[in-house]
Amino acid sequence: MAEMAEHSPASPPVRREARMHPLAVRIMHWINAAAIIIMIMSGIKIYGDSPIFSFIAFPNALTLGGDPDIAFRLHGNGGQSGALQWHFLGMWIVFVNGTVFLTYGLISGRWRRMLLPIRPREVIATLRDALRFKLSHDDLTVYNAVQKLLYVGIILVAVVEVAAGLAIWKPVQLSHLASLFVSFQGARLVHFFGMSAIVAFLCVHVLLALLVPQTLLAMITGGPKIDLGRAPPPPLTPQPGE
Amino acid sequence: MSIRTPSPSRFRPARRIDPGFLAENKALIERIDRRKVLRGSLSLGALALLGGCDVTDTDAMQKVLTAVSAWNDRAQALLFDQNHLAPTFTEAEVLKPPRFEAYYGLADVSPVDVSTWKLELGGLIADKRPWTAAQIYALPEQELIIRHVCVEGWDYIGQWSGVNLRRFLEMVGADLTAKYVAFRCYDDYYGSIDMATALHPQSILATRYAKEYIGDPFGYPLRLRTSTKLGFKNPKWITAIEVTNNYPGGFWEDRGFNWHSGL
Numbered sequence: 373m374a375e376m377a378e379h380s381p382a383s384p385p386v387r388r389e390a391r392m393h394p395l396a397v398r399i400m401h402w403i404n405a406a407a408i409i410i411m412i413m414s415g416i417k418i419y420g421d422s423p424i425f426s427f428i429a430f431p432n433a434l435t436l437g438g439d440p441d442i443a444f445r446l447h448g449n450g451g452q453s454g455a456l457q458w459h460f461l462g463m464w465i466v467f468v469n470g471t472v473f474l475t476y477g478l479i480s481g482r483w484r485r486m487l488l489p490i491r492p493r494e495v496i497a498t499l500r501d502a503l504r505f506k507l508s509h510d511d512l513t514v515y516n517a518v519q520k521l522l523y524v525g526i527i528l529v530a531v532v533e534v535a536a537g538l539a540i541w542k543p544v545q546l547s548h549l550a551s552l553f554v555s556f557q558g559a560r561l562v563h564f565f566g567m568s569a570i571v572a573f574l575c576v577h578v579l580l581a582l583l584v585p586q587t588l589l590a591m592i593t594g595g596p597k598i599d600l601g602r603a604p605p606p607p608l609t610p611q612p613g614e
Numbered sequence: 615m616s617i618r619t620p621s622p623s624r625f626r627p628a629r630r631i632d633p634g635f636l637a638e639n640k641a642l643i644e645r646i647d648r649r650k651v652l653r654g655s656l657s658l659g660a661l662a663l664l665g666g667c668d669v670t671d672t673d674a675m676q677k678v679l680t681a682v683s684a685w686n687d688r689a690q691a692l693l694f695d696q697n698h699l700a701p702t703f704t705e706a707e708v709l710k711p712p713r714f715e716a717y718y719g720l721a722d723v724s725p726v727d728v729s730t731w732k733l734e735l736g737g738l739i740a741d742k743r744p745w746t747a748a749q750i751y752a753l754p755e756q757e758l759i760i761r762h763v764c765v766e767g768w769d770y771i772g773q774w775s776g777v778n779l780r781r782f783l784e785m786v787g788a789d790l791t792a793k794y795v796a797f798r799c800y801d802d803y804y805g806s807i808d809m810a811t812a813l814h815p816q817s818i819l820a821t822r823y824a825k826e827y828i829g830d831p832f833g834y835p836l837r838l839r840t841s842t843k844l845g846f847k848n849p850k851w852i853t854a855i856e857v858t859n860n861y862p863g864g865f866w867e868d869r870g871f872n873w874h875s876g877l
Contacts, residue, residue, distance in 0.1 A: 422767035446676055446870065453870030456765070457679040460686050460872065543763060544700040544842050544877040545693050551701070556761060556769045 391594030392513045397482070400473045401591055407469060408570065410436060410462035415567055417455035424557075424564055463541075466534065474527075483527075490520045509584045513598050526573045533566035683872050690874040696810055700841035700877070703759045709770040710824055712762070714831045715845060717803065717865065725830040726800050726851050733836060737796070737856035740787025747835045753777040756818055760841040762848075763877055765866075774839040776820035780813045788857045796862035797838060800851035805864035807840065807847055808874065809857075816841035819852070844875040 393401070417435035432438040437454030447453045477483040494517035501507050502518065515523070539550040539559040553559035581588040590596070714720050733745040757775040783790060790813065796806040811817060817840035820828060828834045833850030840848060846866045856862070867873045 418767070422764070424767075448869050452766070453866070454679075456872065457683055457870060461679055461682045464682065464685075542693065542877060543761070545695060545698060547698070547701050556763060560767060 389597045389599055391596075392590055392598050393595050395594065396476065397473075398591055398594065400469055400476070403465065403469045404473060407462050407465035408574070410458055411466060412567060412571060414455045414458035414462060415563075417451060418459060419564065421452050424560060463537070470530065470534070477527075486515055487520045487524050490517055490524065495521055509586070511596075512586055512590055513596055522573065522576065526570065526577075529566055529569045529573070533563060533570065536560075536563040536566060683870075686872055687874040690876045691808060691810065694808075694810055694842070694876055696814055700760055700816055703761070703771045705759065705773060705824075707771040708759060708773040708824055711829060712772050712823060712832050713764075713768070713770050715764060716801065716831075716850070718801075720831055723831045724801065726835060728835050731800075731835060731853070733852065734854040735786055735856070736854060737858040738789035738792045739783075739855075739857050742786075750777070750819070750836060751821055753782070755821065758816055758818060758839065758841060760816065760839070762845050764845040765871060765875065772839070773824045774818060774820040775822040775825070776818040776836075776839070778815070779817040779819055779838070779840070780815070782819055783812065783857070792857045793859045794857070794862055796856040796858055797849040797852050798854040798856075799849050800853050803849055803851075803865050804862070805847060805849045805867070806862040806873075807838075807843060811840055811842055811876065814840060814842055842877050844877060846871065847875050 413434065413436035416430040417432070417438040420430055420435075420438075423429060432440060432451065435451070435455060436458045437443065437456075438451040440450055443449060443451035443454050498507070498516045498518045507516065535549060536553060536559045538546055539553050540556070540563055543550040543556055543559070550556070550559060553562055581591075586595075714723075716723070728747045731747055733750060735742045735744065754777065755775045756778050757773065759771060759773045761769055762772050763769045779795075780790075783795070788795075790809065792809055794806045795809060795812040796804070798804050807817075817838070820833070820837050820839040821835060822828060823832060828837065833852075836852045837850040838848045838852065847864075864871075864873065
């Protein structure tokens with residue numbers, strides 16, 4: 373917090389400048405983070421009521437609503453209903469926050485500016501640099517090709533994950549959506565793999581944020597200022613004005 | 615008139631605290647180290663953060679979760695389309711026998727003696743005369759081959775026949791503008807559904823499974839089967855039906871599961 377106070381005041385207002393992460397994005401990012409953790413922790417408890425894979429089980433300690441003592445006190449069961457309550461709470465947060473986040477990203481041009489284009493050649497080059505620990509983080513405001521790929525990927529996974537979740541919740545009212553997943557268990561399977569992909573993304577995302585703490589700080593304070601009036605760096609295609 | 619009473623306040627204790635208390639407990643008071651108190655309060659804060667789950671499972675949080683569940687009931691009622699039919703399946707896909715589930719094990723099922731069994735009617739119903747099994751089984755039947763989805767996550771395709779619930783409610787003169795249709799069961803299970811679901815074309819009082827009488831573990835002689843609700847919203851071994859405007863709850867709903875639980 374002290375950081376924020378040091379950086380923000382007194383710098384003279386210059387041209388059309390903005391923070392790398394506008395306040396709205398930061399707020400939505402952290403609400404998303406909380407909602408996703410609620411969804412994962414309650415989801416793995418619900419999974420346990422009828423496991424898809426006999427060899428995959430989750431201990432109650434990792435779950436939300438799954439503490440047996442509390443669950444018995446509140447609901448007289450082992451936490452099945454508590455986990456569902458948490459999952460539905462998370463569902464509404466994801467629904468509202470996710471819709472605004474998605475709409476904002478698409479309409480503001482933020483995603484087009486920061487996530488596109490993704491060139492396979494650059495992805496390979498970045499991966500090679502990463503494996504040699506030669507990645508540069510001089511400019512936080514420009515994502516490298518692997519970052520772009522991961523962010524676009526996780527947005528698509530999130531969309532599929534929500535669709536599969538809706539197909540599980542409303543297989544009759546949303547029967548057309550549900551039929552995309554072939555069967556009810558098909559939707560469950562996709563929902564489970566989607567969750568796994570999100571967990572994998574979270575691990576990489578958090579690990580990288582911890583390795584390059586400026587990125588984590590940027591998601592709290594807003595990060596470096598960017599000039600919205602200027603065209604983005606050369607390798608990118610020309611962007612329509614913001 | 616300058617005399618002031620020593621006790622202007624009604625809340626002043628009748629007996630003053632003996633100041634000797636401080637002297638007596640001097641040692642104890644001196645042991646209260648300000649730094650220790652501060653440090654202790656820090657640890658308490660850290661504990662609250664560490665024990666995240668314990669903090670979030672408090673009764674206040676439970677109030678929020680219960681409120682969200684009630685909100686979910688309303689949202690699902692809005693999402694519910696009375697004319698939208700659930701997908702149906704072929705006889706080849708039907709699981710025989712169906713999967714058993716109750717709040718107890720299969721071995722504890724106590725079969726209904728159909729010679730003494732009666733279906734009682736109550737609440738906002740004009741003709742409350744009870745029904746015998748023979749009378750129920752003489753009613754015209756409708757067959758549904760639909761998916762049964764359990765709140766736990768498993769599912770199967772079942773083939774159910776019985777009288778259409780809307781038709782039955784009309785026959786006995788139920789108030790179709792009432793909010794709830796409630797069920798009581800032979801095994802003390804109880805449950806309720808919204809009227810909109812009760813009037814859905816794929817809601818039946820089932821008497822048969824795969825054209826045979828429903829087996830004892832699956833609700834013989836009478837159970838609810840509706841294509842638009844989770845499994846636990848379909849009570850088995852029904853002994854009474856009540857139409858009401860007072861929220862009747864349900865066995866699992868009273869244990870934290872969502873009431874509407876529509877599919």
